[in-house]
Every structure is written in C-alpha cells, then in structure tokens.
Amino acid sequence: MIWRELVDQHDAARERGYPKVEMELRKRVAWLAERGHCSRVYQGRLSDKTKDKRSRRTQVMIKGEQSPIGDPIPLLNLPNVEHPKLWIYALLDDHDKRLLKFTVRLDARWAADKVPFTISVELDDRTMGSGACGHPILHCHMGVDHDRRPQFRLPLPALTPWEALDWLITQLDEAHEPAPWTAPMFSRAAP
Amino acid sequence: MRDSVNAIWSALQQPPLVVVLYDDYGLLESAQEEVASIANPSWPVRRVSTVEDALSTSADTLALLAPVDEVATIEELDGGRDRFVERAVPVVVFLLRGGAGERALTQAPSLLSWVRGNLIDPSAQDPFDPDAAREEFIRHAGRTPEEWLMMRRRGELDGSPESLGLTYRALLLEGPDDLA
Structure with missing residues (x-):
C-alpha cells in the first residue's frame, strides 16, 4: 500500500538526513544571503551546538539573540510577499544517528492582497493522527496559518531538511533550482 | 546566545588570522569542513599544511592551515x-587542543595578543x-518539558512559531526513555 511504503521511505530518510545536516542547511542560508534574501549574519547563527549529552540529542536552529528557542530568518527582496520569516529546526538523535524531527517553515503575507499564509514542511518524530494517509510522517502544511481553515496537510516524498528547504526556496525564487530541466539527468531523446 | 559557529563567523570577518582548536586528529577534517561552511561561499578554499603554502594562496582565498609541525608554525x-x-x-x-602548538602559542605573547579575539x-x-536549560524552559513555558509534550500529544498546542520552538526544546530535554 502506497501509504505504508511512504512511511518506510520517510523512516529511511532519517538516516540519510542525519550527517552534515547543519552544513547542508547553512549552504542554503548562504545562498539566500548571496542573493540578498537575508542578512549574512544568519549563516553564522545556524547552529548545531545545542547538544544535550544526557538525552543524546542535538538541536539545529537559528540561534536567537535572547530567546532560547530559536529565531526566524527575516527574508528580504521578495516582491510578491511581505514580512516573510523562515524558521529552520532539526532535532538529531546522536545515539542512533538519525534525524528525529525537522521543520522548515515560512510565514508571510501576499503583497497583492495582504492575505497571510504559511508553508511548513514537517517531519514528525512519532506517528500522529489516525493513520499514514491523513497524517503522513513527512508532510507540508499549507494554509492561512496552522490553526485557521483552509488548512491542508500534503504528503511529501522522503526529503531531507535541506532538500525541503531547496523546495521551499524554489517556490520563492526560481533562480534556486537544484534540478533544472536542462540538466543531463533530464535530457531525453526527441519522440 | 553566541556559540562557536557564531564566534567562527565573526572571526572570519576579521582577517588576517584565525586560530581554531580541535579535540582530536580524527575531527580535523570535520572542523575544516565546518569552518568552510561558515565562510562566505564566494571565497575559494584551499587546504594547506605550511605557512609558506598559506601565503602562496591569493589574498582573497580562505586558507585552512593544518600544520604538520605545529610548534614551527607558531614560531613562523x-x-x-x-x-x-x-x-x-x-x-x-x-x-x-592541549597540544604542542597551543602551548607554543601561550609562549608567544605578541602573537597571542594579535589573535586573541x-x-x-x-x-x-x-x-x-x-x-539550567530545563529551568529556563519552565520559566519560559510555565510547565515542564514533559508536561508540554503531553499537551502536544493531546493536540492542545496552537500552531504558533513560539509553540514550535518550545516543542523542539522540550524534545531536546526529554530523555530517550520518555518517548511514548
């Protein structure tokens, strides 16, 4: 059944998503800074240095100036949206060397009509909801926010946090296209 | 909330010299990779093992110098x-860290003063x-991490960014045996 296969793929991605997660995420933040979409300081604030040796877990986040729970990255120079804020979180299990949970979330308002929206890619640390179809382990929330309708939870293929961030950035700036149709992998003979 | 990532990022903005201590030879490569990932992505990166090699790189190149002879490098x-x-x-x-190079650095006061920041x-x-993190969590959230996660499991949390951040912090502080 496709939904159970998806669960297996998501669980397999936990191992693929563990090593170098902060470096891969940092590369994307650096790309955003290079393109003028955020301050360069956020490259130096994306950190995996919150390591709890007792629980053997590591938290990856944008370290806040004051807040212990992390800050968003205010995005810049995106003419279609207002006040865009990007949150990046990952939680690593250093004992079993796997990714426990991640969230890549954008909150903003459309510039044209000021309607707020959220796009949030989330990998759950545990099964939630009634089943693998209605609440896939890796899914994307899309809606006004997390609490108001319309609110949809879309299933996603087995993406790592940085691949999810690639997808999210590409929705905002097409220049960030990690898999252009012109790449050799997509070249096909004419029919 | 400054940590070593932020400290390295700040130091990289202040040439000409940065010194990074690492714990174990096996961790040298990952320490170099981490510094390269924190650097401006437009900077070319070269790994070198001598001062001469470092100086032979162009002035706009990030030279990652892992000396074969740490003491001689500090003297140079x-x-x-x-x-x-x-x-x-x-x-x-x-x-x-704790090696001959670090000791040599402490005995080179003018160099130490130059690179101290x-x-x-x-x-x-x-x-x-x-x-301390648990106490900070309780001050911030008004409940323990376990109580917070129970609320999450009952679907009682809102979807705000604040809740999201607190959930991650609660999961960090929760022991592996507590995962239900």
Whole structure:
C-alpha cells in the first residue's frame, strides 16, 4: 500500500538526513544571503551546538539573540510577499544517528492582497493522527496559518531538511533550482 | 546566545588570522569542513599544511592551515606577522587542543595578543547545561518539558512559531526513555 511504503521511505530518510545536516542547511542560508534574501549574519547563527549529552540529542536552529528557542530568518527582496520569516529546526538523535524531527517553515503575507499564509514542511518524530494517509510522517502544511481553515496537510516524498528547504526556496525564487530541466539527468531523446 | 559557529563567523570577518582548536586528529577534517561552511561561499578554499603554502594562496582565498609541525608554525607566524597584513580573507590555523602548538602559542605573547579575539575553542564555547536549560524552559513555558509534550500529544498546542520552538526544546530535554 502506497501509504505504508511512504512511511518506510520517510523512516529511511532519517538516516540519510542525519550527517552534515547543519552544513547542508547553512549552504542554503548562504545562498539566500548571496542573493540578498537575508542578512549574512544568519549563516553564522545556524547552529548545531545545542547538544544535550544526557538525552543524546542535538538541536539545529537559528540561534536567537535572547530567546532560547530559536529565531526566524527575516527574508528580504521578495516582491510578491511581505514580512516573510523562515524558521529552520532539526532535532538529531546522536545515539542512533538519525534525524528525529525537522521543520522548515515560512510565514508571510501576499503583497497583492495582504492575505497571510504559511508553508511548513514537517517531519514528525512519532506517528500522529489516525493513520499514514491523513497524517503522513513527512508532510507540508499549507494554509492561512496552522490553526485557521483552509488548512491542508500534503504528503511529501522522503526529503531531507535541506532538500525541503531547496523546495521551499524554489517556490520563492526560481533562480534556486537544484534540478533544472536542462540538466543531463533530464535530457531525453526527441519522440 | 553566541556559540562557536557564531564566534567562527565573526572571526572570519576579521582577517588576517584565525586560530581554531580541535579535540582530536580524527575531527580535523570535520572542523575544516565546518569552518568552510561558515565562510562566505564566494571565497575559494584551499587546504594547506605550511605557512609558506598559506601565503602562496591569493589574498582573497580562505586558507585552512593544518600544520604538520605545529610548534614551527607558531614560531613562523610569530616572527612573520607582517606577511599577513594584506590578506582580505583570513588564514585559519587549526591546532590540536592541549597540544604542542597551543602551548607554543601561550609562549608567544605578541602573537597571542594579535589573535586573541580570533582564537576559537569550540569546547569552551559550546557548553550545554541540561538542568539550567530545563529551568529556563519552565520559566519560559510555565510547565515542564514533559508536561508540554503531553499537551502536544493531546493536540492542545496552537500552531504558533513560539509553540514550535518550545516543542523542539522540550524534545531536546526529554530523555530517550520518555518517548511514548
């Protein structure tokens, strides 16, 4: 059944998503800074240095100036949206060397009509909801926010946090296209 | 909330010289990769093992210097600081923490003074006290991490960014055996 296969793929991605997660995420933040979409300081604030040796877990986040729970990255120079804020979180299990949970979330308002929206890619640390179809382990929330309708939870293929961030950035700036149709992998003979 | 990542990022903005301590030879490569990932992505990166090789890179190249002979490297740096002043991008020197190079650095007061703001010891900058973090969580959230996670499991949390951040912090502080 496709939904159970998806669960297996998501669980397999936990191992693929563990090593170098902060470096891969940092590369994307650096790309955003290079393109003028955020301050360069956020490259130096994306950190995996919150390591709890007792629980053997590591938290990856944008370290806040004051807040212990992390800050968003205010995005810049995106003419279609207002006040865009990007949150990046990952939680690593250093004992079993796997990714426990991640969230890549954008909150903003459309510039044209000021309607707020959220796009949030989330990998759950545990099964939630009634089943693998209605609440896939890796899914994307899309809606006004997390609490108001319309609110949809879309299933996603087995993406790592940085691949999810690639997808999210590409929705905002097409220049960030990690898999252009012109790449050799997509070249096909004419029919 | 400054940590070693932020300290390295700040130091990289202040050429010509940065010193990063690392714990174990096996961790040298990952320490170099981490510094490269924190650097401006437009900077070319070169890994070198001698001062001469570092100086032979262009001034806008990030030179990651892992000396074969740490003591000789410190002496050479101490005697030749003028040779680095033109660099727009720093040379990053990696020294084994507690090793001969670090000891030699403490005996080269003028070099030490020169690099002091750019001397990064990640082990000293990344402490995490789970008891203090738990107390901070309770002050911030008004409940323990376990109580917070019980609310999450009952679907009682809102979808705000604040709730999201607190959930991650609660999961960090929760022991593996507590996962239901």
